Amino acid sequence: MKTIIAITLAGFFSCAQPQEQGTAVKTLTPTEYKEKASKEGVLVDVRTPEEFAAGHLTEASNSNFLDGTFAESIKGWDKEKTYYLYCASGNRSGKAAKLMHEAGFKNVYNIGGYQGLKSAGLPTKE
Template identity: 45%
Template sequence: MKYPVILLLSFLLNLSCAQTQTPSSKPINSITADEMKNVVLLDVRTPEEYAQGHLDNSLNINWFDADFAQQVEGIDKNETIYVYCKVGGRSAKAQEKLKSLGYKNVVNLEGGYDAWSLKHPR
C-alpha cells in the first residue's frame, strides 16, 4: 500500500511542475499568415517603435498613453485580438487590461516584434 501512494504523490508532483502554455498566449513566430487575416493585430509599442517596423495590418495603440483604455474602445469586444510589443512585457500588461475591460479573446504574442523580426527580416 505504501508504494502506490508514493507513486501517486510522485506523479502529482511531477504533473504540477510541468510547464504548460496558457491558451491566452502563444509564440509570435507560431502564427500563420491566414491567422493574422482573421484577428485584430494590436501593437502596443510607441509610435516611434512602430515606425521602425511592425506586423502588416496591425493597429498601433501605445500602452504608455494615458488614454489607452479609451483608444481600444473602438475594437469590438468579441473580436480575437493578438497583442504584441517589443519583447512581450507590455503586451502581457495590455492583455490583462483588455481582459479587465471585458475583451473576451485576447492572445499575448510571446517574444514580441524582436522575435518576429529575427525570423522575418525585411
C-alpha cells in the same frame, strides 16, 4: 510538522488558483501566431509611435500602451473580435492583454515581441 506543512501548502494552492484563473492572459509564440492566427483577428502593436515607425508587422495598427492611448482606444473596440497584441518584448502587450481581459474582451492573445515575430518570418514594414 508534516501536517502543518501540508495544511500550509493546501491553503496556498487553494488561494492561488482563483487568482490565476481571473488574470490569465492567453499567449501564442511567434510560430503559433504565424501558423494559426495570422488569417483572422486584429493585430495591434502597443509600442510607442516612434517604435512603430522604426518597424512593425505589416498588418498591425498602433495603440500606445504607455501614454494611455491604448486604454482609451479599447473603449470603442468590438469585444467579440479576436485581438493579437505585441510590443518590444512581450511585457507591455501582456499588460495590455490583461487590461482588455478585465474590460470584458474574451479573445485576446499576447504574441510577444517584435523581433521574435520578425525572426519567425512574419511580414514587416521598416
